[in-house]
Amino acid sequence: MTTPVDLLIEARWIIPVEPDNTTLEHHAIAIRDGRIVAILPTAEARTLYAATETIHLPEHIITPGLVNLHCHAAMTIMRGLADDLPLMRWLQEAIWPTESRHASHAFVRDGSLLAAAEMLRGGITSCNDMYFFPEATAEAFDRLGLRAVLGITVIEFPSQYASDADDYLHKGLATLDAWRDHPLIRFSLAPHAPYTVSNKTFERIGALADELELPIHIHLHETAGETTDSLRDFGLRPITRLDELGLLGPNLIGVHAVHLAPEDIERLALHQCAIAHCPTSNMKLASGAAPTTALLERGLAVGLGSDGAASNNRLDLFREMHQASLLAKLSTGDASALPARQALRMATLEGARALGLDTEIGSLLPGKAADLCAIRVDDPDSLPCFQPTSHLVYVLDRRAVSDVWVGGQQRVKDGELLQISNTELLSIARVWQNRLRQ
Amino acid sequence: MTTPVDLLIEARWIIPVEPDNTTLEHHAIAIRDGRIVAILPTAEARTLYAATETIHLPEHIITPGLVNLHCHAAMTIMRGLADDLPLMRWLQEAIWPTESRHASHAFVRDGSLLAAAEMLRGGITSCNDMYFFPEATAEAFDRLGLRAVLGITVIEFPSQYASDADDYLHKGLATLDAWRDHPLIRFSLAPHAPYTVSNKTFERIGALADELELPIHIHLHETAGETTDSLRDFGLRPITRLDELGLLGPNLIGVHAVHLAPEDIERLALHQCAIAHCPTSNMKLASGAAPTTALLERGLAVGLGSDGAASNNRLDLFREMHQASLLAKLSTGDASALPARQALRMATLEGARALGLDTEIGSLLPGKAADLCAIRVDDPDSLPCFQPTSHLVYVLDRRAVSDVWVGGQQRVKDGELLQISNTELLSIARVWQNRLRQ
Numbered sequence: 001m002t003t004p005v006d007l008l009i010e011a012r013w014i015i016p017v018e019p020d021n022t023t024l025e026h027h028a029i030a031i032r033d034g035r036i037v038a039i040l041p042t043a044e045a046r047t048l049y050a051a052t053e054t055i056h057l058p059e060h061i062i063t064p065g066l067v068n069l070h071c072h073a074a075m076t077i078m079r080g081l082a083d084d085l086p087l088m089r090w091l092q093e094a095i096w097p098t099e100s101r102h103a104s105h106a107f108v109r110d111g112s113l114l115a116a117a118e119m120l121r122g123g124i125t126s127c128n129d130m131y132f133f134p135e136a137t138a139e140a141f142d143r144l145g146l147r148a149v150l151g152i153t154v155i156e157f158p159s160q161y162a163s164d165a166d167d168y169l170h171k172g173l174a175t176l177d178a179w180r181d182h183p184l185i186r187f188s189l190a191p192h193a194p195y196t197v198s199n200k201t202f203e204r205i206g207a208l209a210d211e212l213e214l215p216i217h218i219h220l221h222e223t224a225g226e227t228t229d230s231l232r233d234f235g236l237r238p239i240t241r242l243d244e245l246g247l248l249g250p251n252l253i254g255v256h257a258v259h260l261a262p263e264d265i266e267r268l269a270l271h272q273c274a275i276a277h278c279p280t281s282n283m284k285l286a287s288g289a290a291p292t293t294a295l296l297e298r299g300l301a302v303g304l305g306s307d308g309a310a311s312n313n314r315l316d317l318f319r320e321m322h323q324a325s326l327l328a329k330l331s332t333g334d335a336s337a338l339p340a341r342q343a344l345r346m347a348t349l350e351g352a353r354a355l356g357l358d359t360e361i362g363s364l365l366p367g368k369a370a371d372l373c374a375i376r377v378d379d380p381d382s383l384p385c386f387q388p389t390s391h392l393v394y395v396l397d398r399r400a401v402s403d404v405w406v407g408g409q410q411r412v413k414d415g416e417l418l419q420i421s422n423t424e425l426l427s428i429a430r431v432w433q434n435r436l437r438q
Numbered sequence: 439m440t441t442p443v444d445l446l447i448e449a450r451w452i453i454p455v456e457p458d459n460t461t462l463e464h465h466a467i468a469i470r471d472g473r474i475v476a477i478l479p480t481a482e483a484r485t486l487y488a489a490t491e492t493i494h495l496p497e498h499i500i501t502p503g504l505v506n507l508h509c510h511a512a513m514t515i516m517r518g519l520a521d522d523l524p525l526m527r528w529l530q531e532a533i534w535p536t537e538s539r540h541a542s543h544a545f546v547r548d549g550s551l552l553a554a555a556e557m558l559r560g561g562i563t564s565c566n567d568m569y570f571f572p573e574a575t576a577e578a579f580d581r582l583g584l585r586a587v588l589g590i591t592v593i594e595f596p597s598q599y600a601s602d603a604d605d606y607l608h609k610g611l612a613t614l615d616a617w618r619d620h621p622l623i624r625f626s627l628a629p630h631a632p633y634t635v636s637n638k639t640f641e642r643i644g645a646l647a648d649e650l651e652l653p654i655h656i657h658l659h660e661t662a663g664e665t666t667d668s669l670r671d672f673g674l675r676p677i678t679r680l681d682e683l684g685l686l687g688p689n690l691i692g693v694h695a696v697h698l699a700p701e702d703i704e705r706l707a708l709h710q711c712a713i714a715h716c717p718t719s720n721m722k723l724a725s726g727a728a729p730t731t732a733l734l735e736r737g738l739a740v741g742l743g744s745d746g747a748a749s750n751n752r753l754d755l756f757r758e759m760h761q762a763s764l765l766a767k768l769s770t771g772d773a774s775a776l777p778a779r780q781a782l783r784m785a786t787l788e789g790a791r792a793l794g795l796d797t798e799i800g801s802l803l804p805g806k807a808a809d810l811c812a813i814r815v816d817d818p819d820s821l822p823c824f825q826p827t828s829h830l831v832y833v834l835d836r837r838a839v840s841d842v843w844v845g846g847q848q849r850v851k852d853g854e855l856l857q858i859s860n861t862e863l864l865s866i867a868r869v870w871q872n873r874l875r876q
Contacts, residue, residue, distance in 0.1 A: 077822065079820075079821070079822055079823075079824075079833065080822075080823065080824050080825060080828050080829055080832060080833055081824050083777070083778060083825070083828040083832055084773065084774050084777035084778060084828070085773060085774060086772070086773040086774060087773065090773070114818065114821070117818060117819070118818070118819045121819060122819070280764065282768075283764035283765070283767060283768045284763075284764055284767060284773065284832070285767075285773050286767040286768060286770070286771050286772055286773040286775070288768070288771075289768065312832075313832040313833045314819075314820075314832075314833060323764075325722075326718065326721035326722055326761075327721070327768075329721060329722060329723075329724040330720075330721045330724060330726070330727065330765075332724070333724050333726075334524070334724055335522065335523060335524040335525065335528070335722065335723050335724040336522050336523060336524060337724070339521070339522035340521060340522060378864065380552065380555060380556070380860050380863035380864055380867060381555070381556045381559060381560070381752075382517075382752075383517070383552070383863075383864065383867035383868070383871070384515065384517055384518075384867045384868070384870060384871035384874070385517075385518065385871070386517075386518050386519050386871070386874075386875070387518060387521070390518050390521040390522070391518055394518060394521055394722070394750075394751040394752075395517065395518055395751045395752060397835060397837070399835070399837040422818050425818035425821075426816065426818055426821065429818060429821035429822045430821070430822070432822060433821070433822035433823070433824070436822070436824070437824070
């Protein structure tokens with residue numbers, strides 16, 4: 001008697017992330033209705049399951065799909081528009097003027113299509129995003145089949161999208177309503193940063209987050225100046241201010257968290273906040289090195305984020321895993337800090353935990369959604385391979401990603417996207433490149 | 439009247455590195471007898487030159503071939519053998535036992551073949567190497583057509599290769615004699631490090647370097663402990679000791695140079711020493727951040743090195759360019775530090791200068807050897823592209839390298855090596871992986 005399943009994927013190695021520090025060799029994943037039914041030795045799987053489709057990945061590693069815990073997808077259109085500039089000049093001379101001239105529903109939809117394509121091809125199956133026009137990002141992500149948490153962005157300044165904090169919230173909540181029943185798309189409240197959002201708005205966001213059970217996604221302690229300014233303007237460090245406003249909690253995802261005093265770490269730990277660590281962005285903008293190992297030791301969920309392509313300049317969690325590990329080793333002076341196993345866990349399960357989605361995604365356990373990333377290990381440029389997890393983090397890159405599934409649906413096959421053609425993507429990129437150049 | 443040339447390469451963009459900060463659009467490179475004859479607008483080139491072969495690269499950037507200023511090619515066989523360990527445990531528990539069991543002519547030849555293949559496919563056309571059995575590395579590099587400076591490694595300890603310092607020198611000099619007339623392969627003297635080589639041996643090396651006009655390639659000030667130990671054992675900092683022994687000079691390439699006091703930088707600058715900066719290796723082994731911007735400001739030739747694959751874990755100068763720039767921004771707190779233009783210059787002309795080969799390679803000037811790297815810019819994952827040099831460093835990676843020439847001879851075509859098959863490389867990697875596993 002065999003049990004019918006939709007899909008059986010047989011792989012050389014499977015790294016399920018849970019249980020920790022486990023690499024299964026010659027195992028298979030059985031999938032039905034978009035969920036993992038079982039992971040077991042391939043020989044056994046063949047006798048137990050009758051699969052509609054069987055896929056053999058004889059020289060591959062399978063991991064959970066990667067979770068990009070901080071992104072501004074639409075900014076992909078501004079990739080590399082102004083490199084090698086300090087944060088404020090970068091914002092004031094390049095990003096803000098471009099946004100005020102070009103940001104629109106079409107800009108965000110097209111930028112999000114490029115971003116979703118880049119992320120899926122690179123093994124990212126979930127994205128925690130923050131930008132204007134979230135309905136346009138929803139449209140793009142839905143088309144390409146990327147799982148996402150989209151920020152209802154709130155900032156006190158007017159933009160092409162909305163006029164004031166109330167208007168941002170109003171529009172964002174209408175988008176949430178419109179997409180309420182989508183299987184892959186959820187929402188968060190995304191107050192931009194402590195320095196761009198008022199106490200009154202934060203209080204409203206806190207109440208809404210409780211009422212609607214939404215995560216809060218916010219830039220936090222990115223630069224040293226942010227704390228100095230907050231002390232001047234509010235008499236409080238930004239994290240203390242958010243604490244007093246009642247915003248800290250397990251549903252808060254603080255992005256960057258570079259400049260933290262011991263008391264900041266205490267507060268974040270006390271409230272079990274989550275952190276989106278963006279090592280490439282923090283290095284490129286010279287923001288500093290977040291104390292990731294200290295945060296992880298306190299048990300906080302610390303996931304990895306690419307930030308936007310305008311600063312990073314890639315939406316690439318392979319790069320972030322590598323960089324997170326190297327930056328932790330450098331900043332602690334300890335070569336054993338943040339080992340490969342932990343970097344992979346941050347890029348998967350920790351990101352899922354931060355989003356409150358760890359019962360659904362982030363590791364390969366029966367019952368969870370089949371969000372999977374398959375990586376080839378047979379390119380002579382990357383051999384020999386002595387330890388698959390370590391190989392993933394220190395040797396391989398996103399170009400080795402061969403196949404990707406979201407909820408059991410294949411999105412990438414042999415390195416090619418199934419939902420959109422390269423021709424269309426190239427055409428989108430070129431149109432916007434020409435517009436922005438003018 | 440047209441002038442006959444062997445090869446005309448027409449490209450969308452050419453970044454010649456010299457003159458600085460120049461990007462030529464729709465230009466062509468004319469090549470005869472392995473050397474650059476001219477670089478000029480494509481339309482003009484078509485009327486002036488009659489080429490035996492014309493290559494169109496309509497969506498590509500051409501740069502000088504990259505110069506890997508510090509490598510242990512043969513160690514590619516030990517790629518990822520022991521990650522996440524501090525330097526001394528990594529050496530004592532993994533690298534040295536493996537070397538003492540396996541190092542041989544065959545090990546070095548095979549490891550160097552894998553390394554040369556990886557480097558050429560990644561746009562590296564010159565490699566400054568240091569390892570035992572340099573004759574085996576010469577054999578491998580000659581076969582694949584990689585330009586190289588091979589170290590005559592000297593260390594006071596016996597190995598599978600030689601018994602003592604005299605024996606290392608004797609064997610190395612015999613190899614130099616045997617390869618004296620090779621067009622692409624040269625030699626250096628490579629005393630391993632101040633802490634593994636005696637004063638007597640350094641004096642002999644200094645005399646030989648003068649007599650034979652050879653560069654000196656040496657690990658220098660990699661860790662803080664190295665200086666402490668040197669003060670204890672010799673009463674001098676390592677750089678001061680080398681200075682007193684007469685070894686500092688424009689022909690000395692100090693590798694790593696992480697822990698430098700102001701007086702060390704003064705001495706290096708006074709003697710116009712060159713530096714091989716290895717950012718990935720320095721971060722992964724938690725050695726620290728070399729003061730690259732200070733060294734560059736003093737006018738030192740600072741090139742980029744991958745170090746060996748056992749520590750890095752890739753021989754990838756795209757990764758090193760990216761990392762050098764990010765690490766400099768992080769360690770200086772200045773987002774404009776070490777801009778893309780400078781990172782590319784370090785990976786090409788500065789490396790050539792360090793090797794004393796800057797009249798021959800490192801930039802695209804008429805008369806120089808045609809060592810070239812062509813990179814595709816038409817993958818939707820990496821668009822749009824607003825500034826080619828910045829795009830090279832922050833967005834693209836070695837997988838975008840399409841074509842590579844060394845001395846006008848094509849080594850890589852459309853991403854594939856011309857001198858060796860993937861089948862042979864895979865077979866080499868697998869044989870050694872199995873041996874080392876036992």
